Amino acid sequence: xxxxxxxxxxxxxxxxxxxxxxxxxxxxxxxxxxxxxxxxxxxxxxxxxxxxxxxxxxxxxxxxxxxxxxxxxxxxxxxxxxxxxxxxxxxxxxxxxxxxxxxxxxxxxxxxxxxxxxxxxxxxxxxxxxxxxxxxxxxxxxxxxxxxxxxxxxxxxxxxxxxxxxxxxxxxxxxxxxxxxxxxxxxxxxxxxxxxxxxxxxxxxxxxxxxxxxxxxxxxxxxxxxxxxxxxxxxxxxxxxxxxxxxxxxxxxxxxxxxxxxxxxxxxxxxxxxxxxxxxxxxxxxxxxxxxxxxxxxxxxxxxxxxxxxxxxxxxxxxxxxxxxxxxxxxxxxxxxxxxxxxxxxxxxxxxxxxxxxxxxxxxxxxxxxxxxxxxxxxxxxxxxxxxxxxxxxxxxxxxxxxxxxxxxxxxxxxxxxxxxxxxxxxxxxxxxxxxxxxxxxxxxxxxxxxxxxxxxxxxxxxxxxxxxxxxxxxxxxxxxxxxxxxxxxxxxxxxxxxxxxxxxxxxxxxxxxxxxxxxxxxxxxxxxxxxxxxxxxxxxxxxxxxxxxxxxxxxxxxx
Numbered sequence: 001x002x003x004x005x006x007x008x009x010x011x012x013x014x015x016x017x018x019x020x021x022x023x024x025x026x027x028x029x030x031x032x033x034x035x036x037x038x039x040x041x042x043x044x045x046x047x048x049x050x051x052x053x054x055x056x057x058x059x060x061x062x063x064x065x066x067x068x069x070x071x072x073x074x075x076x077x078x079x080x081x082x083x084x085x086x087x088x089x090x091x092x093x094x095x096x097x098x099x100x101x102x103x104x105x106x107x108x109x110x111x112x113x114x115x116x117x118x119x120x121x122x123x124x125x126x127x128x129x130x131x132x133x134x135x136x137x138x139x140x141x142x143x144x145x146x147x148x149x150x151x152x153x154x155x156x157x158x159x160x161x162x163x164x165x166x167x168x169x170x171x172x173x174x175x176x177x178x179x180x181x182x183x184x185x186x187x188x189x190x191x192x193x194x195x196x197x198x199x200x201x202x203x204x205x206x207x208x209x210x211x212x213x214x215x216x217x218x219x220x221x222x223x224x225x226x227x228x229x230x231x232x233x234x235x236x237x238x239x240x241x242x243x244x245x246x247x248x249x250x251x252x253x254x255x256x257x258x259x260x261x262x263x264x265x266x267x268x269x270x271x272x273x274x275x276x277x278x279x280x281x282x283x284x285x286x287x288x289x290x291x292x293x294x295x296x297x298x299x300x301x302x303x304x305x306x307x308x309x310x311x312x313x314x315x316x317x318x319x320x321x322x323x324x325x326x327x328x329x330x331x332x333x334x335x336x337x338x339x340x341x342x343x344x345x346x347x348x349x350x351x352x353x354x355x356x357x358x359x360x361x362x363x364x365x366x367x368x369x370x371x372x373x374x375x376x377x378x379x380x381x382x383x384x385x386x387x388x389x390x391x392x393x394x395x396x397x398x399x400x401x402x403x404x405x406x407x408x409x410x411x412x413x414x415x416x417x418x419x420x421x422x423x424x425x426x427x428x429x430x431x432x433x434x435x436x437x438x439x440x441x442x443x444x445x446x447x448x449x450x451x452x453x454x455x456x457x458x459x460x461x462x463x464x465x466x467x468x469x470x471x472x473x474x475x476x477x478x479x480x481x482x483x484x485x486x487x488x489x490x491x492x493x494x495x496x497x498x499x500x501x502x503x504x505x506x507x508x509x510x511x512x513x514x515x516x517x518x519x520x521x522x523x524x525x526x527x528x529x530x531x532x533x534x535x536x537x538x539x540x541x542x543x544x545x546x547x548x549x550x551x552x553x554x555x556x557x558x559x560x
Contacts (some may be wrong), residue, residue, distance in 0.1 A: 057197065095336060112144075220356050311321070429467060448472075
């Protein structure tokens with residue numbers, strides 16, 4: 001830990017809430033919730049729990065929050081636990097409820113900022129499980145800039161026959177194609193999710209947990225632990241103690257979340273073959289931290305960073321199998337040795353990335369989950385930022401290389417996810433088609449739904465690699481295939497996506513980083529004149545409010 005600065009006041013914020021004659025009413029209220037006389041002189045540390053029994057990702061987090069609070073107490077702080085929300089992408093996927101998923105990221109960030117700011121906490125621990133928990137917590141950390149540590153709730157154990165949630169989504173497509181029976185689908189449904197923890201591949205939750213560790217905001221190893229494990233409970237206790245040390249030393253999130261730290265996070269996400277959602281979320285976190293980060297930074301870094309992890313959805317292995325080999329720390333050490341990480345970036349340990357990795361051992365001989373740098377799965381990034389007349393402000397493709405690097409075909413256009421999924425399951429989408437789902441962007445959705453149901457249906461029907469898929473919405477981290485999301489400008493604000501018609505030839509070229517419809521400018525202009533405005537999906541409530549204020553996906557879809 002860094003040497004304590006004499007000017008640091010570990011009670012900088014709580015002092016204003018509980019000290020002095022004037023604050024006697026505040027102390028009276030706090031005595032009723034368990035504060036003793038001695039507690040008023042200790043740094044107050046919030047423990048932000050995302051516990052809920054509505055999803056396996058978060059069902060165990062109340063227990064982890066108790067462990068984090070115990071760590072705070074043992075280090076001399078006064079823990080105060082509070083809750084924020086979560087929603088389940090896996091449950092709401094393919095339904096109107098998925099519109100609230102990305103919105104929940106903003107609600108989580110806003111609520112943590114609100115509680116920590118209102119109660120005068122000197123620092124806090126945030127524990128997240130499902131996809132939007134990680135960026136939501138990190139955005140609050142960056143905004144508040146009070147000493148804090150993120151704890152990942154941990155990954156789920158594999159289901160029977162190494163199944164996971166994506167196995168169920170793809171089994172739905174298999175049933176539609178007649179490849180499996182109702183009984184076989186039910187058997188997959190009953191055995192894919194064995195207990196607590198986040199979805200088991202390198203989907204968005206595990207991707208963002210890894211990014212948080214690479215960013216320096218989690219303790220080493222936090223991203224690669226099973227949800228139900230002694231190591232995860234110990235991680236929580238150590239995180240609680242770490243926040244107290246950070247408070248005493250005055251080390252804050254913006255000291256850690258530098259531009260170089262974001263470059264480290266991008267590097268690790270690419271090496272792991274992580275979710276396209278990482279682009280959206282890292283842009284949003286960087287904005288909250290006051291760090292300039294743009295889509296083109298992913299291209300710049302991606303030109304020199306290879307994909308090394310053979311993990312799902314495009315690869316073979318689950319996160320629990322990577323955990324058994326040592327998690328992402330040995331991978332980070334390899335990247336550091338190759339000059340691909342900034343080793344001098346500070347972390348919540350009070351030490352740099354290089355110092356944290358100094359004693360980390362390499363992966364055992366013979367393993368094939370993480371490739372050597374000399375033998376990558378893909379020599380450069382799978383996250384490909386595309387531009388063209390369909391995406392003047394950019395789009396994000398997930399190209400592993402297995403599905404090819406170029407696709408051109410006739411558009412099959414759908415205004416929304418539901419008709420597209422129905423058409424795919426009914427066998428109306430054919431090999432060679434480019435499936436277009438529009439009016440699913442941040443404003444048009446609203447909420448930028450993930451398209452796991454239609455993409456999994458494509459895989460289940462045996463069309464993987466035979467069709468392409470583009471949308472102004474998002475993709476689940478579990479999506480694989482020739483897919484392009486985050487198309488901006490989105491259809492709802494007049495993007496060219498709104499002008500497409502069935503049969504228009506769309507070309508996606510990952511090598512040239514282009515996405516275009518083969519139509520002359522004059523025809524696009526003619527169609528634009530004839531375009532009629534669409535009635536917003538939501539007229540009131542949180543979705544309508546979100547649609548009014550949210551930014552473009554190319555800027556992170558933020559509401560500030």
